[in-house]
Amino acid sequence: MNQVRELDTTLVEALRTLLGERLSTSRGVREHHGKDESYYPYAPPDAVVFPHSTEEVRDIVNICRLHRTPIIPFGVGTSLEGHVLAIHGGVCIDLSQMNQILAVREADLDASVQAGVTRKQLNEHIRHSGLMFPIDPGADATLGGMAATRASGTNAVRYGTMRENVIALTVVLADGRVIKTARRSRKSSAGYDLTRLFVGSEGTLGVITEVTVRLYAIPEAMSAAVCSFKDIAGAVETVIQTLQSGIPIARCEALCATTMHAINAYSRTNYTEQPTLFLEFHGTQAGVEEQARLVQEIAHANGGMAFQWATRAEERNKLWQARHDAYFACLQLRAGTRCVSTDVCVPISRLIECIVQTAGDIERASMPIPLFGHVGDGNFHCVILVRPDNEADMAEAKAFNERVVNRALDMEGTCTGEHGVGFGKMKWLPKEHGAALDLMRAIKRAFDPGDLMNPGKVVSREA
C-alpha cells in the first residue's frame, strides 16, 4: 500500500501557485500525515496542503480532479481505523489551519465553525456564554473530523452523537461545487437529509469545510460519581436499569479492573481496581440530587459500593480526563505496544451477554486486553495491546477482534459504534449491511464518479 509514487510536478506547481508555502512535499510532513492513532503501517500522501478557506479547498479539489489525484481530508490525525492513510497516494488536505469560529449564536444554541476547530477550542471559546458543546471523543479532535467519523463519546447517552448534533455542513464536492447541506432551523422536512449523509462519510463523498453544531445550556448542577462493583455484569446491569427507569443520566461509563489499574498508574489516581462505573448527573441542584439517589439505589441492588463523589469542577475534570486518557493509560501497560481497538455496539439487552462472553476471550488471551466503554449506548472497547512487528500478536489480535465483531453482529449490533470504518472495518460491512451496502456504493458512485475522494475507505471498490 505504501508504494513510492512519481510526483506529478504540474500538480504540485498548480498547488504551489495557489498556496505558496502552505504546500509541503517534505518527507517529515508527509509521514506525519500518513498515519493516525491506529496500528496500521504508514501510508504518506504525495503532498500536504494547508488551506484557509472553503474557496481554497474548492480550488485544491479542482486541481486534483484535473490531475486525477486522490484527495484525503485530515483533521488532527486521531482516527483509529486508518481513515487518513493515503493508501493510493494523493494530496492530503490538512484542515487544521481552518480554525476560525465563525459564529456563536447564543439565542439559537448553535455555533458555526471552520472544520479545523477542535472540540476543546470551541468549548474554550464559549466558556463565558453559559453554553457547552458536549460531544467528547477521547482525543481533542476537530469538529470536521468528528462529523466525518460520526463520533461520539461519554455524553452520547444524554446528548446524542454527531448524528444528532450537526445542524448543517458546508461541503466541497468531488466536482468542485460547494454546497450547504441544510438551513439552520432545528428541524426540516424539505428533501433528503444530506447533513446526515455526510456525517459519517469519512471524506469519501466530499470535503467538509464548515460545521454548524448544537450547543447546550451548561446545567445548573453537575455531579460525577465513581462506583466499584464486584463484577462487570453488576455495573452494566446498573446502567440498563437506570436507562429503563427514564433517569436522564448524562454519562455512564464502565471500566474493567485492568483499565482501573492502568488509569491509576498513568493518571496517579487511587481508584479501587475493580470493575467500575464513572457516572455524571446534569440538571438543577434538586434534580441532580434526586437522580443520584435513584441511581445509587439501583447500583446498591446490583452489588455496587458507595458512590465516591466529584462535585467541584476540578474534581470532575480530573475524573473525566482520567477516563479520556484510559486509552493512553492502557498503552503503557505493556512496553512498546500499539493498540488494536474493538468498537462494537449492541442493543442494551444484549450488552451483559456480549461483555461477559468477551471477558472470557480476554481471560484466554496471551496479552493484556483492558475493556471499557460507553455502556449507556451499548458500546465498548477492548484495547488489544500488540507489538505490531510480532506476527503472533497480530494474528491473535485479529482473531480476537473477529470474534468480538461476529458476536456483536449476531446480536443485531454493529462493528463500529463510533470509530468509523476507515479501511480497517471495511471487511465487516457485507455481513453488517447485506444488500444495503450496494446502495452505499451507488451513493459513492453518484457523488464521486472518479473515485478520488479518500479512495479505498468505507465502501470504495478496493477493500
Next chain:
Amino acid sequence: MNQVRELDTTLVEALRTLLGERLSTSRGVREHHGKDESYYPYAPPDAVVFPHSTEEVRDIVNICRLHRTPIIPFGVGTSLEGHVLAIHGGVCIDLSQMNQILAVREADLDASVQAGVTRKQLNEHIRHSGLMFPIDPGADATLGGMAATRASGTNAVRYGTMRENVIALTVVLADGRVIKTARRSRKSSAGYDLTRLFVGSEGTLGVITEVTVRLYAIPEAMSAAVCSFKDIAGAVETVIQTLQSGIPIARCEALCATTMHAINAYSRTNYTEQPTLFLEFHGTQAGVEEQARLVQEIAHANGGMAFQWATRAEERNKLWQARHDAYFACLQLRAGTRCVSTDVCVPISRLIECIVQTAGDIERASMPIPLFGHVGDGNFHCVILVRPDNEADMAEAKAFNERVVNRALDMEGTCTGEHGVGFGKMKWLPKEHGAALDLMRAIKRAFDPGDLMNPGKVVSREA
C-alpha cells in the same frame, strides 16, 4: 395532472394473481387514494393494492417495474402537500393492512412494526409496559408515513422528530431488492446513514415496509399547563428563554387568539381567547414542580397570566386532543373551506420577528388565518381558510404562503418544518437548497433510474 389513463390489463392481471381481492380498481377506492388532507385536486391511481408483507410489496414493485408503472405508497392519507396523489397515475400501495406490531423490546426501549401501524395503535399496544412513543403529528398517521415525511409534532422539542427516533427501516427498492437500513444498536459509525436518507424521502427512493423506533419510559410525573398572554411575542419569548435556560420542557405550543376561539367552539372548552401557550413538563414529581415554577417565573416576566393546570391524565389528554384538533377546529371557522397550511421553521432567534411580521400579513388578509405551532422548534403553521373553487381566495392564499416562505428562507429557515415537500413545496427547494438540490436529484437517479417511485414528488424532474 388528473388525466384518465388506459388501464394496463396485463399489469392488473399480474397484481390480481398475486393479491386476489386485495387489489381494487373501483372508482370509490381509487378516489379515496387520490387525495390527502391538502386542498389539491384529486389525482386517483389506476389501481390500489393492499399487501400484507414486505415480500408482497417486493412482488408488487417488481410487477410495476416490468410495466413501467409508477408506485405510490399510501398510509392513511393525512399528508398535507399532495404526497400521495397519483399525478402520473400508477399503482397505489396502501400499507394500512400491514399493521402488525412485530416486536416490543422493553429492555432496549424500542419496537419494530409494519409500516401501516399508527402511532396511537403502537401506544395502545404498549400501554401497560411503562413505555411510550412520543412523536405525535396531529393526525393518527402510520409510522411508515411518519418516517417517510420526517414528521414531528408537539413533543419534538424534548424527544426529537422521526429523524431522531427511527432506528432502522426495511425498504423495498425500485429494483425489487429488500434492504435493512441499519442494525438495532443505538449508534453506529458503520457507513453512510441510509436510515436518515429514507426518513423524509416520501416514497421517492423506495417503499418503507417496516420501522424500528425508539420508545421512552413514561415519566413518573407529567403535568400540563395553559397560560394566556396579552400578545404572541410574550408567549414566544417565554419559550425562547425557557430553552436557553436548559429547562427540559416536553411540549410548548403557541396558539393565537383566533385559534383559541376556534378550539373553544370545536372542542367545547372555555379557554381565554388570547394568545396562549400549552405547556407540558415531564420528569420526577420534584423535577416537574421545579421546571413548572421556573417557567412560570419566565412567563410572568413576559406578560403571562397565572398557569391553569392539567395534571390528571384525563385533563391532560383533553388539552392535547384540543391542540391536535386545532387544525380541524380552524376549518370550521368558515363554512365550506379547505386549508392551505404554511409550515415554515426558523432559527429560534428569528421566531418572534417572523411571527410578528406574519401577524401583520394576517391582519391584512381577507380570510381568517389562525396561527399556531411548535414554537420550541421554531416551527409554526398559518391555516389559510380558502374556498378552493374561489380564484381570488386561492390567489391570495398562494401569495400569503409565498410571503411567509420567503420570509423564513431569508431568516435561514426552511419552507417545511414537518409536513414535507410532496409536490406543493417543490418550487421552494431551489431557493432553500441551491446546488445541494442537484445532489438530491443525483441520489434520486441512483436509487430510482426509471423514475417510478412516487414520481413528481420532492425532487423529481417534473416540478
